[in-house]
Amino acid sequence: MYPVQELLTEGVTLHYVLMSQSFRRRFAGMAVGKRRDLTVVSPIAQGMIGRMALNLAFSFEGKPAPNGMVQQVIERELLGVSDEDAFATLKRATPEGSAAVTALVDRITAALSETFEIVSTVKPPGPNPMTTHGEPRKADLLPNGWMPCHQISLDDAPRMRWTRTWADGDDFIGFDGAMTIGRIFRIEALEEPAKWLWLLAHPPAQIKLEHPSCGWELTARQAAVRVEYCYRKILLSIHADTHDTMRKGRQW
Numbered sequence: 001m002y003p004v005q006e007l008l009t010e011g012v013t014l015h016y017v018l019m020s021q022s023f024r025r026r027f028a029g030m031a032v033g034k035r036r037d038l039t040v041v042s043p044i045a046q047g048m049i050g051r052m053a054l055n056l057a058f059s060f061e062g063k064p065a066p067n068g069m070v071q072q073v074i075e076r077e078l079l080g081v082s083d084e085d086a087f088a089t090l091k092r093a094t095p096e097g098s099a100a101v102t103a104l105v106d107r108i109t110a111a112l113s114e115t116f117e118i119v120s121t122v123k124p125p126g127p128n129p130m131t132t133h134g135e136p137r138k139a140d141l142l143p144n145g146w147m148p149c150h151q152i153s154l155d156d157a158p159r160m161r162w163t164r165t166w167a168d169g170d171d172f173i174g175f176d177g178a179m180t181i182g183r184i185f186r187i188e189a190l191e192e193p194a195k196w197l198w199l200l201a202h203p204p205a206q207i208k209l210e211h212p213s214c215g216w217e218l219t220a221r222q223a224a225v226r227v228e229y230c231y232r233k234i235l236l237s238i239h240a241d242t243h244d245t246m247r248k249g250r251q252w
Helices: 004-018 021-028 038-052 067-079 083-088 095-115 220-250
Strands: 056-058 115-122 159-165 173-177 179-185 196-200 214-217
Touching: 004 038, 004 056, 004 095, 004 115, 021 038, 021 083, 038 220, 056 173, 067 095, 083 095, 173 220, 196 220, 214 220
Parallel strands: none
Antiparallel strands: 056 115, 159 173, 173 179, 179 196, 196 214
């Protein structure tokens, strides 16, 4: 079972740093104390609840806590962030900005932990054909969950176009032509900030992935190559499905 505090911190952090720049700007202001739009506090809180609900369950006095109650706690803490600290969160790539985001996350997670009983709802992962090939010994897996035969070498380089998501910071989006294939980034507020997280852009709903859609690597290059590797697998699946459909059509 995954540690509750780690899941709690991850849920709050991921939602805050990955939400739109417009939302973060409205919460933080155009300058210290200037044009802060606190009407975004409610949707920000709702988004955090939605992300945390994927892995956590909240209860209060032995009963499931309504989302509205959890939302009130998050909103209270967001509204309590000073103008200076809120504006500092925009500078994520600087030590000051990273510290501000960490402080905001710690503030919210501490309030939630003090108010509610929180348990993890994450189930142990089952076998994955691209990573585990059944049920190998734990020692057979790399720290990121992949089999050694699927390890990305430090010498591998991405072949597609990658551009910064923002003007600065460790955050990039990959493209195949004009199509987004995925995203790689680092989050200083996480327990192991050196890791590069990667997210695969959503494949067509009918494609059954034979690999994870997110994970981590030690370097940006490895994370980008991993996204491209998984993206190519999706393309192969699409081509295989198309060929199978055409073959069945010819049988009629």
